Amino acid sequence: MKKKILIIEDNPMIVKSLEFKLTKDGYQVVVAQDGRKALKILETDAFQLVITDLMLPFINGIELIEHIKNNIPELPVIVLSTSKQEEIIMDAFKMGVNDFITKPFSPNELSLRVKRTIENN
Amino acid sequence: MNSLEHIVNDWPWILKLNALFIVLFLVFIIMVICSLVYLRIYKNQRERHKISYQENADEFLNNYMFNDDFDIKNEIETFKSKHLNTPLKKKITLRQILIYNENFKGESSVLIKKVFQELELDQFVFNILKKGSWYAKARAIYVLSELLVKEPRLVSPYLNAKHEEVREQAIYYFLKTATNNPLSFFKNLKTELTLWELVYIEDSIKYAYTGETPDFSIWLDHHLITIRIFSIKMIQQFNQFENIPKIIPFLYHENPHVRKETIRALYKLHYEALLEKVIPSFKDEEEVVKSEIIKAIQALGRIDQLKELKSLISNQDKRTELTYLQVEKNFMIN
Numbered sequence: 001m002k003k004k005i006l007i008i009e010d011n012p013m014i015v016k017s018l019e020f021k022l023t024k025d026g027y028q029v030v031v032a033q034d035g036r037k038a039l040k041i042l043e044t045d046a047f048q049l050v051i052t053d054l055m056l057p058f059i060n061g062i063e064l065i066e067h068i069k070n071n072i073p074e075l076p077v078i079v080l081s082t083s084k085q086e087e088i089i090m091d092a093f094k095m096g097v098n099d100f101i102t103k104p105f106s107p108n109e110l111s112l113r114v115k116r117t118i119e120n121n
Numbered sequence: 122m123n124s125l126e127h128i129v130n131d132w133p134w135i136l137k138l139n140a141l142f143i144v145l146f147l148v149f150i151i152m153v154i155c156s157l158v159y160l161r162i163y164k165n166q167r168e169r170h171k172i173s174y175q176e177n178a179d180e181f182l183n184n185y186m187f188n189d190d191f192d193i194k195n196e197i198e199t200f201k202s203k204h205l206n207t208p209l210k211k212k213i214t215l216r217q218i219l220i221y222n223e224n225f226k227g228e229s230s231v232l233i234k235k236v237f238q239e240l241e242l243d244q245f246v247f248n249i250l251k252k253g254s255w256y257a258k259a260r261a262i263y264v265l266s267e268l269l270v271k272e273p274r275l276v277s278p279y280l281n282a283k284h285e286e287v288r289e290q291a292i293y294y295f296l297k298t299a300t301n302n303p304l305s306f307f308k309n310l311k312t313e314l315t316l317w318e319l320v321y322i323e324d325s326i327k328y329a330y331t332g333e334t335p336d337f338s339i340w341l342d343h344h345l346i347t348i349r350i351f352s353i354k355m356i357q358q359f360n361q362f363e364n365i366p367k368i369i370p371f372l373y374h375e376n377p378h379v380r381k382e383t384i385r386a387l388y389k390l391h392y393e394a395l396l397e398k399v400i401p402s403f404k405d406e407e408e409v410v411k412s413e414i415i416k417a418i419q420a421l422g423r424i425d426q427l428k429e430l431k432s433l434i435s436n437q438d439k440r441t442e443l444t445y446l447q448v449e450k451n452f453m454i455n
């Protein structure tokens with residue numbers, strides 16, 4: 001059975017590319033454009049990985065990660081963000097994020113990190 | 122028919138004129154409404170087309186970057202003939218390429234630059250650069266900068282363009298595409314740089330350019346005063362102490378702004394012999410230079426050297442007087 005990945009990202013171009021790349025890699029990809037939709041999807045469906053931006057409409061990435069770590073602690077999370085501030089990156093790791101990738105990013109590198117994170121979990 | 126006859130025959134001329142205007146007005150209103158409806162429909166249709174062109178471009182670009190089974194050679198030819206046959210389609214594909222280029226790095230970024238050339242969109246951009254309006258040219262240069270297309274000979278003439286926006290994009294192009302010597306475009310400049318252009322170049326050198334720091338002293342003999350001043354300032358900001366002997370002669374330059382910048386650079390570089398060179402000429406200096414000499418004393422000198430200058434400041438020279446008082450206060454505090 002295909003491993004399921006939830007992508008939470010509001011940039012349609014990034015969504016399209018990630019969806020394309022990860023589907024080619026053999027994953028089943030579900031997309032949510034904002035934090036609120038992501039929470040709804042997470043309530044009804046099980047995933048092997050979440051890839052999320054930090055700047056999201058309605059519920060921001062940090063709140064979303066907090067929710068995931070409180071309710072589904074075993075679910076690994078990769079952050080994909082434009083933020084290069086050390087503080088934000090440190091905070092994300094303290095919250096239990098598994099990886100942090102800054103934009104602009106290399107889709108091939110992201111694909112490898114996705115594979116490694118899923119395998120490690 | 123009868124009523125129309127009745128109007129034509131029996132109505133007074135003023136009523137006939139009124140009726141005519143009413144009819145004309147109604148026709149005009151109907152035409153305006155029809156035009157608005159037509160424009161709305163046209164715009165909606167155009168938007169739908171744009172979305173469909175964008176989706177085609179996205180699908181092609183994603184396959185090009187991530188699909189190992191993609192028959193690149195044939196697909197490129199098909200895409201060119203089917204989806205790049207109008208300027209609008211080319212512009213939309215170009216916009217998508219720029220968005221991907223902005224968001225991706227590594228192998229994907231290299232591929233996106235490659236596909237731009239394989240789709241011959243570079244030729245499309247070159248044509249805009251040759252024949253387009255000034256704002257289209259500015260955008261075309263921006264595209265070449267972002268996609269790192271090395272065609273400096275094509276862009277170089279725009280360094281002296283009439284429109285500031287085009288000039289700025291041309292400057293950005295040379296700074297963005299440089300791997301070393303990012304200021305080489307200075308040799309092609311014919312007009313003085315504006316303050317904004319200077320700030321822009323300075324910022325780009327500090328924060329965007331990643332190559333080796335250039336030796337700014339090579340531009341000290343440039344025919345444009347703004348570039349000489351910029352070079353002196355950069356020598357100081359990048360702590361190029363080895364260039365101190367090269368900027369000392371500019372203490373005696375005919376332009377007061379060059380002298381002022383030289384004094385500032387030298388005291389910030391802690392050139393100890395500066396004061397003995399500039400204090401003797403204080404009396405005859407311009408206001409703008411006098412203030413800088415006083416600041417140099419604050420950085421390198423003593424309060425007695427400052428007090429010697431007090432009698433040499435004219436009552437009308439409020440700027441120098443204010444600087445003097447500020448520096449004197451700082452000496453007292455310290």
